[in-house]
């Protein structure tokens with residue numbers, strides 16, 4: 440007796456978007472963009488949003504997007520930069536944001552992590568930078584990719600004062616209460632490899648609390664590789680590990696989550712469907 444052909448796995452995820460990675464930083468760590476993107480595609484990650492810090496990285500990332508159809512760019516200003524952009528830099532950022540592949544302002548936000556001897560900037564400087572970036576996003580009519588590290592209340596306060604046309608809370612790092620605060624405002628919550636870490640209790644509760652339509656996944660590559668790759672270089676091709684865990688936590692098929700997050704990220708950033 441011959442076996443019937445195996446049922447195709449209806450839960451196997453379709454194409455998914457990495458809503459947040461750093462292709463230029465990944466290249467510096469030895470994985471060139473063309474290779475990273477080919478490996479991503481082979482893993483079902485057809486499109487990525489790459490993050491550019493400042494004018495120079497913005498221009499280089501847009502050049503990359505022109506060469507690779509699956510690449511879209513967010514351009515921002517490092518939250519812990521020593522100063523907000525000056526008028527000339529703001530004008531240059533505004534011009535870059537007119538590029539059709541520039542889909543958002545980011546990452547921008549507040550970072551209150553204070554590593555001993557590490558890079559940081561006073562709260563007032565960080566807030567001034569964030570306000571300049573929110574004004575820039577509003578003028579450009581673009582959504583904002585938000586970096587919030589140990590600064591939930593302050594970040595929400597700034598976003599409430601200058602409501603953007605769209606927000607994704609990148610590398611979501613709160614619990615269900617922060618999910619509720621974000622959902623009330625229509626903010627997308629994007630989960631990174633941190634959700635796969637063993638001590639991610641609150642974060643896992645948060646994954647379950649995100650309403651349909653506001654969920655996204657990301658790698659933040661080359662940082663924050665998901666388990667079992669933790670501590671190594673991350674890349675967009677590793678997104679399925681995070682997607683699988685997010686799906687399991689929500690009791691959904693990976694394919695359901697892939698479709699839903701893809702639709703959410705397309706809508707937020709105004710990406711053309713595949």
Ligand SMILES: [Zn+2]
Nearest residue numbers: 459490546659
């Ligand atoms: Zn990032």
